Amino acid sequence: MGIKKVGLNRNVRPQTLAEKIFFLDFMKGLKTTIKHLFRKVITVDFPYEVVEPTPRFRGVHGLRNVDGTEKDDFDAWVKKLKIxxxxxxxxRCIACKFCQAACPVPDIFEIKAKKLDVPKDHPHYGLKVLDVFNMDLGKCMFCGLCTLACPTICIIHTDIYDLSTYSRRGWVLDKEKLSKIADDFIARRGSEKYDEKSEWPDYQRLWNEADLARAKAWENNPPKLGPNYADQT
Ligand code: SF4
Ligand code: SF4
Known part of the structure; x- marks a missing residue:
């Protein structure tokens, strides 16, 4: 059965004979294309070209190591968590799981600490170290709440945005990979993002009043340990 002609579409003017012979519609389109050829290019040819995001960009996460720029209360947190x-x-991770508690998708995280296997007279007897820290970034929406909840400024966002991988497992990053990512980021751009106390420099705060209000709220009502903390004590 062929296509049945039911009438003319009155909203579209049919091409005139001259337009058909001289390809006038085609020429009009070509004119627009040529005009844009000489305009400034504002896109990049990824992956052959890359852009450098702003320091506040929320890209792939990293786990920071101790480097002498920790906040004043870092030792107190370490002591409190028996790390x-x-x-x-x-x-810097003290396995408090605040990041997981703050995350809208807690399944992203797998965090475990283990007790040190040392004799009773050892100074580290009864203390723990971080054993497992896995993040499945395939489930992450890069909202940044985990980084705001971290009391030791351990978990951070970096400027890495290329998450392409050949398998879903490629999105699961362990603590070694996360540490490497953070080290690399801090070496490249740490001075842009953090001051000597790992705080946001004032000029980079977008919502200064909100930041101050939150700091005050946390001061009066300090966060409690994460929901799964009991399973590792
Ligand atoms: S950025 Fe948001 S969704 Fe991703 S891990 Fe952190 S809190 Fe969860
Ligand atoms: S909030 Fe920070 S210190 Fe606590 S478990 Fe997460 S990354 Fe580690």
């Missing part, structure tokens, strides 16, 4: 005091170059 072995980390040396320089070891992770």
């Amino acid at each position: 072995k005091p980390p040396e320089k170059g070891e992770t």
Whole structure:
């Protein structure tokens, strides 16, 4: 059965004979294309070209290591969570799971600490170290809530936005990979993002009043340990 002609579409003017012979519609389109050829290009040819996002960009996460720029209350948090005091170059993560508690998709995280296997007379007896920290970024919406909840400014966003991978497993990053990502980011752009106390420099705050209000609220009502914290104590 062929196509049946039911009438003319009155909203569209049929091409005139001259338009058909001289391809006038085609020429009009070509004129627009040629005009744009000489305009400034505002897109990039990814992956051959890349852009550098602003320091506040919320890209792939990283886990920061101890580097001497921790906040004043870092030692207090380490003590409170019974974590072995980390040396320089070891992770800042104290396995408090605040990041997981703040995350709208808690399944993203797998965080476990383990008790050190040392004799009773060892100074680190009864203390723990971070054992597992996995993040499945395939489920992440890059909202940044985890980074705001972290008391040690360990979990951060970096400027990495290329998440392409050949399998879903490629989106699961372990603590070694996350530490490497953070080290690389801090080496490249740390001075742009953080001051010496790992706080946002004032000129980079978007919502200064909101930041101050939140700091005040947290001061009066400090966060409680994460919902799954009991399983590791
Ligand atoms: S950025 Fe948002 S969704 Fe992603 S891990 Fe952090 S809190 Fe969860
Ligand atoms: S909130 Fe920070 S310190 Fe606590 S578990 Fe998450 S990354 Fe580690």
